[in-house]
Amino acid sequence: MKVTVKGQVTIPLAIRERYGLTPGTEVEFVPQGEVLQVKPRKAKNKKESPFERWLAKAAGSAQDGTSTDEFMKLTRGED
DSSP states (O other): OOOOTTSOOOOOHHHHHHHTOOTTOOEEEEEETTEEEEEEOOOSSOOOOHHHHHHHHHTTOOOSSOOHHHHHHHHHTOO
């Protein structure tokens, strides 16, 4: 990888996916001797709401093969 004139590098997709580096993720550079680590920056003083905790836990839990349209029909009592 090369650093651009703006100081940018492209992080390969496999690495972004493996470490959860999505668009908008803030990172920090941590020097350790001759090594420079790039780490996702942890939010300071941001407390996760009960809803955010629930949503993170619930995400992807409904995987029984039912489509969204089928699920909506069930919740609305439609045939």
